[in-house]
Amino acid sequence: MNVKPIFEVPYERSGVLAPGLPILPHGTERHPVPGAGSRAVPVSKGDTITLLDRDGMQPAEMVFFAPDRSSDAAMLGTQGHGRPEGLIATLANGSASGKKVLRALEVAGFDIGRGDAIRAFSDGSRPGDMVHFVAECDGLLIVSAPGEAMRPEDNNPPTDIILYIQRAAPGLEKPDVGPPDPLADPLGDINIQPGNAKSYEVKAGEFIQIVDIRGRECSDFQAFSRRALDQGIEREIDPTTTRSLMGSLYPQPGIFSKYWSVDQEPLVEIVQDTCGRHDTFGLACTARYYEDLGYPGHVNCSDNINKDLSQYGIRPRAGWPAINFFFNTMLDDDNAIGMDDPWSRPGDFVLLRALTDLVCVSTGCPCDIDPANGWNPTDIQVRTYKATEDFKRSYGYRKSAEADVEETKKTAFHDCFARHTRDFVEYNGYWLPNTMTNHGTIAEYWACRDQVAVMDLSPLRKYEVVGPDAEELMQLCVTRNMKKLSVGQVVYTAMCYEHGGMIDDGTVYRLGETNFRWIGGNDTSGLWLQEQARKRNMNVWVRNSTDQLHNVAVQGRHSRDILSQIFWTPPQQPTIEELPWFRLTVARVGDVRGTSVVISRTGYSGELGYEIFCHPKDAVEIFDRVWEVGQDYGITPLGLAALDMLRIEGGLIFAGSEFDDQTDPFEAGVGFTVPLKSKTDDFIGRSAIEERKAHPHRKLVGFDIEGGTVPSPGDCVRIGKAQVGEITSAMKSPILGKVIALGRIASTHALEGHDIEIGQLDGQQKRLKAKIVPFPHFDPAKERVKGVYLKNDFPDAAE
Template identity: 45%
Template sequence: MQVFSPLRHFSNIGHLSGARNFAGFSDSSRTTHDIAPRGSLKLQLEPGDLLRIALPSEVARTGLLAFDAEGNRGDQSLGLAPNAAVPICDFDATELVGWMVARGADVGAVLKLSPLGYLADGLVLRAPRSLTVWIVNPVTSSDLVNAAGAGAVVVEHTLADGKSRLPDPLGEVREEFTVARGTAQAYELRRGEFLQIIDVEGQQCSDFQALSLAGLDRSRERMIDATATRSMVRRSFPGPGLFDKFYDADMSPMLSVLQDTCGRHDTFGLACTARGYEERGFPGHINCSDNISEATQPFGVAPRRAWPAINFFWNTWVDPHHHIQSDESHSRPGDYVAMEALDDLVCVSTACPDDIDPINGWNPTDVHVRIYRPETKIQRSVAYRTKEDAPMQISQESAFHTRWAPLTDQFAPARDLWVPLSFPSQGTLGEYWACREAATLQDMSGLRKFDVIGPDAEALLQRAMTRDIARLADWRGTYSLMCDDTGQVIDDGTLFRMGAHLFRWCCGSEESGRALSNLADREGLQVRIHDLGGALPNLALQGPKSRDILRKFVFTQPHVPALDQVKWFGATVARVGDREGAPFFLTRSGYTGELGYEIFCSKEDAVAVWDAVMEAGEEFGLQPMGSAALEIIRIEAGLAAAGAEFGTGVDAFEAGLGFAVDLKKADFIGKAALERNAAAPRRVLKGLLLDCQDVPPHGAPVYRNERQVGVVTSATQSPLLERAIAMVQLNIEHSETGQKLEVGLLDGRMKRLSGDVTSVPFIDPQRKKARV
């Protein structure tokens, strides 16, 4: 193990001791966690740590289990008594039980929780000694499906010493060490081992390079190569995030990225150099390139004045003028990157000494490195945060993953979940036609669900939604929008009324929940907004045979609508097979324009529900469908998507969503702006039937002769129309149906794709299929 540590000259180091707050970080010693219904949370408490636990309502049930280092219960040291029996089926106990078994703890104790009573300001506990604490949020499957008071438990953890702590190890650690600020360290990594590089205090960049050990034995330096890697992964510019793999100049894979909790890195820049500091008036400043040269010299690596490197946690991007820009890092304390070695390697990591730029938060700190043995199991995942300052969530496998996994290896992240992209047995085109002609089943668990409950629930939603919620009957739903005061769309989704004061909002973004909560607080309304998190996974059963499939296994009680009584945008509560079967919330909705339904159930019932649907659908040609086929279908159906048809600077009418805006309502947020814009529209959403099979990218300019008159928001090749189609936002003056326009490619000038303006949807404009 080689270390290069002398601080020859480090200008101003330590002078900005409060730089973490200066750079925009709040108190890094305090983190907030939401425990979804039926979920659990594990925290490591040290002496003096504080826990503040807030229950969603006075009817909520939750409990705590505490263990000391020997695996013995330690609830009493927190002033709690473990005496409440909770059925293990009322929460997802798999991780907790596994943790207890691994430590020899009494598994039977999982049923004996210390109950936490409801306090308006939350319950505060102080740890007198080191404890591992589990907090669970138990809810029965039936209560979850019926929205009977299930909400998230909020836990705030404050560290006693005010300092950041390293994240828990990912597995069995072979070796770990700290790379002190302003130094570099070289180390060997064997094929199959795993490497974790951790930003200890946040906003600290770490340059990284790896060389083939076999190459060094033959006096050949084969290191991570920027050109080869960019060519293999088909990305040219440095940008936020990491490549999946890194290659050497011979195109041999060296490392595979498994986990990234930050999401903002410079994939290939130079490590900082002596010349870079000299040119700015800092001769003799310590730099990463010299550090890397000295650290790797014992391995026979030739020194370099400038080292190419992966710049972990360095926040760079390419602006519209193709200039590389940089700013303070996005990394938080404990953020990390985990990689698997695909060859025997010599690696080097730095803790960057730059204290004259914002990249290290103006105050360089340490980097920690862990090396794990090959038998370690590390799930491939990326980080997801519901908001910039929210705790990081590692992407998880869906509740249906055990059924998806044997069918495909092609997954993509959908918020905090991995969902199938396509299925090789049918392919994207086969899945498309199955949805058009038979039926498909798709994992849509990435949808966000909020239960809105209380005497003022309708009043809140009437203010927040663009639809007239007062007209919504029990067991009926409506597609609606939430807008800001400028008329721009915050979120879209489907709102279902399940009772006089009980609603379920199924939408695309957590911002919906924050907006509803802020509005309720501001107007003093008696209402609770329960964020269901990942507690209610859902499937989309779509296609002309979908109702026939449901008839084979859906059971409903007399007090709710029967299956054949659930009309377009209707809802009911059902069970699989009979009154004892797994419960689920059933809605006649979807994102395809076809006849279709959505099924919402608890995690624990997900596999049973999946099996029931697939068994019933076998005779009707039911096929699984991924997100790639859905994208084709939703464009043909003219259905808007966030980040495409609506986003910053686009109001509801310009996004083609005016049909969901009821200007006859007395008032709602954004109404004044939308009335003004509706009276004098600038842009409208239209379709473009292209005279070719070329599919233009999102953002491609649309021209009338030499003048740009619009922009492509979404495009695809339509199997049904046998041509490329695009949804486009056009200036009102050039939006007449039948007008000939051109999409510009190759800088908008050198290649043009001609097409005719049309209305959307492209197929079934009256949406008769969905209404059948």
């Protein structure tokens, strides 16, 4: 059948585009099916079912059950394949999506073993391929994206399937967007229309979910200690106390997550936040605000809060301090408070946990005269849940503005590092250890410099690039010459936009003649590879394998000794002892029957080191073996704070610091990744980079700074009163015994040995004297990375 493909389009009105608010045709629903996961969706007679293989080469298997519990592929107008083995295996793999589907099947009384399998995309599908079916009766549709654990040396990660349901009878009027499904069975479920406030009681340990149903809508929140109210005392969330104790404008999931009263009693804590952008603790909107703008009598949240809290005897106030969830305010350079449309998307929410018995109040903000609610006030949903629910801490992460929100994930090595710390911070959608409880940043740093350290680098983004045009795509999209990259070789490179600005830096692993693996810092680079392959109609597949390949780095002078005792390599592969710098080997734990890994001689520490890539199911085994053998060498777990010190000393750049999409590789200090003479092929950004290299404006340099003050990233670099640059990264170097920094400076002043000043307190009132020096500051010849260590390098280290 010939059905017009269904794709989302960004919301647009009068020239304003909002990619984060995708629009589907009337009556069309979108249901992502995660790789190696499943989804169950009710279907009605006449509905059109469309499956989209977004990345290609991902098989799909589905089953359709009629209300009488029968299953026949003919009900969707196609031929069946008998028992759905792929779907059954997917449901049995323990995934979160599988558990939801199994519950739905149990409630409906359907036996998946009697399902008639319908298969799609089984013959090497292309990215964007679609198949269509029409339901001949009502029923329940179960869709899976089957896939097994990917071995580290393979390139077949399970990826998402997108299910679209085009309803045959959606109704004449487009229905309002409703609240998302509850996170669990709610204790209470309150809908708050704009211009209203609702109060509710919550017991200690229970959870509160505040949902922005349609997006771009603010909701004020306050909570009072029930115990204090019973004593006739009002003790609510206090902005000043909370900011002072948490050290931020508003708490976030993690360690610094609590809201406090003026008595320094914690009242609630943030558990999950899918938006991440809220107000800086201003007042809920007030009558005076509207009156001063010429709208006397306008309904407002403060008056609404007063009315609803009166039942608890709480005194009214002209303006209520509140947590203004989803309200987007900011401070400018003159300390003026401004606002813009909220960042929240439809279904965004915050989840809080009550730390004591509370009386709470929430509002649906009525403001329709400014961008506070996107000029269109809508409703808010408030749900409460039992204290026994197991909600994990998480932020909302999106691969792009258009992408579905994802919870912060634990890496496969998370529990291994959790033996040593509770200090985890969110990093690009994952929880990573920041410092280790019984070590500390300085001890972790010295362990890597003097002995050996192990760190979790699993959030690095991995994308498998395979197919006849794989080399052509990589040659086009990265600055290094892929034609000179041998199988088994790794190369560090930049990836740029057409104007020369950097998308990302990363490494390319060549696993075969037509098999490459891109490892970068963000998803933007992988999505860019997919976009270019699609735009140029290349015969290549780019598939995300990040969650199939988790990795730890073992760094330091003893790293080779440790790994050589653990891993066996086949005769055709280099041993750990033989592995050169920027090469990889396929290895196994112990012997030929052991767990498979890929090991590369790479790292981010400036020391001899290796990265070990394994499937998540094998992570604990790998870590425990490394930890066990490493005991004789003083192995220490290392967190992000110490890693940042190591990379600054080693002159290693970091996204958002030394480079962004306005910075070309030469300005970022990695011009060596752009071989303009030896790489004669064109690549994206080449002409712009050639022009920028010929007429440079800025240069990354090193600074030695007098005194003990460490400047902050963004501090200005000045010669006299003129600003000529800015600091990108800075630290007090333990091994060098001085303050050092990296920074960009105007090319006319980027001369080694020149004196400059770093400005603080508006750049004029406080200056730090500094000198421009070569970088990297430590081990400029990279002798340690090459494994060359001198005994006098370690006067205090245990031999």
